[in-house]
Amino acid sequence: MRGSFKLFTWLGIPVFLHWTFGLIFLYILWHAQNEGLGTLETVWLTGLFMALFLCVLLHEYGHAIAARKYGVKTRDIVLMPIGGVARLEKMPEKPIQEFVVAIAGPAVNVLIALCLFAGMNFAVEGDLLELFSYAIRSDIGTEIVTESGYFLSPWLHFAIKLAFTNVALVIFNMIPAFPMDGGRVFRALLSMWLGRPRATKIAAWVGQFIAMLLVAAGIWGSDFMLSILGIFVIYAARAENANVQTEDLFSKYTVKDILRPKFTRMRSNDWMMSAIETLRHGLERNFLVFDVNDRLVGMLEEEDIVRAMRKPDVTAEILQYAQRAEVIHLHESLLKAHHLIRQRGFGVLGVIDDEGQLVGVVDEAGLSYFQRMSE
Numbered sequence: 001m002r003g004s005f006k007l008f009t010w011l012g013i014p015v016f017l018h019w020t021f022g023l024i025f026l027y028i029l030w031h032a033q034n035e036g037l038g039t040l041e042t043v044w045l046t047g048l049f050m051a052l053f054l055c056v057l058l059h060e061y062g063h064a065i066a067a068r069k070y071g072v073k074t075r076d077i078v079l080m081p082i083g084g085v086a087r088l089e090k091m092p093e094k095p096i097q098e099f100v101v102a103i104a105g106p107a108v109n110v111l112i113a114l115c116l117f118a119g120m121n122f123a124v125e126g127d128l129l130e131l132f133s134y135a136i137r138s139d140i141g142t143e144i145v146t147e148s149g150y151f152l153s154p155w156l157h158f159a160i161k162l163a164f165t166n167v168a169l170v171i172f173n174m175i176p177a178f179p180m181d182g183g184r185v186f187r188a189l190l191s192m193w194l195g196r197p198r199a200t201k202i203a204a205w206v207g208q209f210i211a212m213l214l215v216a217a218g219i220w221g222s223d224f225m226l227s228i229l230g231i232f233v234i235y236a237a238r239a240e241n242a243n244v245q246t247e248d249l250f251s252k253y254t255v256k257d258i259l260r261p262k263f264t265r266m267r268s269n270d271w272m273m274s275a276i277e278t279l280r281h282g283l284e285r286n287f288l289v290f291d292v293n294d295r296l297v298g299m300l301e302e303e304d305i306v307r308a309m310r311k312p313d314v315t316a317e318i319l320q321y322a323q324r325a326e327v328i329h330l331h332e333s334l335l336k337a338h339h340l341i342r343q344r345g346f347g348v349l350g351v352i353d354d355e356g357q358l359v360g361v362v363d364e365a366g367l368s369y370f371q372r373m374s375e
């Protein structure tokens with residue numbers, strides 16, 4: 001990811017730190033200044049934040065290891081001040097698998113919290129509930145003696161805060177709205193009897209409803225971070241739903257359904273001038289390039305032509321500006337064309353029949369027109 005640098009690789013997964021992570025230290029300094037914390041208290045607070053991010057990292061590894069169980073690789077894990085992201089190559093689509101992958105993250109935090117609480121229960125003398133209430137209300141650093149005379153050391157204070165933060169992390173993550181893990185868990189459960197497209201639609205509606213409540217609660221309590229989070233959730237729910245509905249639609253059709261048999265052929269040894277003219281006076285934006293023997297040798301995209309126009313480089317051969325062309329079979333699923341055009345970024349795809357003959361092209365215009373017609 002841009003603006004990140006690599007920390008280390010563990011279990012075959014590189015871990016990156018996003019530059020905005022530095023803002024955490026600014027926040028700590030600001031908080032310390034505001035609350036009048038001493039050096040020792042500031043050091044403890046910094047330690048607590050670092051431990052919290054270790055928990056976030058383990059949470060992401062929970063997702064990654066569960067995904068690996070289903071043969072899905074994790075490209076990397078990126079740590080940001082708002083949390084971590086494990087970037088899986090894809091999300092498993094089988095409901096039970098999505099369920100396991102989504103729940104594996106929060107499960108790690110449940111485990112950490114349980115271990116901490118069990119350790120305290122075992123090792124600490126005194127009324128734990130009373131110690132908890134003192135620990136949550138105060139900053140770490142100084143030794144505290146409670147009303148009943150129990151001793152709250154900085155280490156115990158640290159463990160209590162870390163345990164409760166893990167609990168908070170679980171609650172927050174399990175909100176049933178995208179992009180939180182709870183949204184995926186909820187969708188996966190619904191998918192088991194409704195199918196993925198309908199389940200996503202319902203999960204997106206529920207997610208948006210919760211997000212509205214977050215926005216309203218944020219305005220009500222002048223907590224603008226909460227409102228911003230709510231807006232972000234609304235956006236994520238809509239995007240996830242649009243994505244799944246689109247993929248569902250395209251998976252039911254083949255390339256043949258949007259094939260465009262008539263298209264402009266660029267000649268590899270023509271000047272870029274002719275490409276500029278074609279772009280200026282036609283509707284097509286991206287072109288296939290052919291040599292003198294009419295063999296497909298490349299693809300020329302709008303940006304390539306604009307680049308030649310700006311330079312200006314109108315007498316260069318088209319082949320100099322052409323990129324690698326991609327072809328797709330007539331009977332291939334439209335979903336594959338969707339991935340190649342919208343994710344891999346090919347401006348136009350050549351379409352071949354069973355004999356390997358080029359019979360037409362598909363492009364973004366064709367995809368989006370088909371989509372509009374089908375809604």
Ligand SMILES: [Zn+2]
Pocket residue numbers: 059060063105106173181
């Ligand atoms: Zn997660």
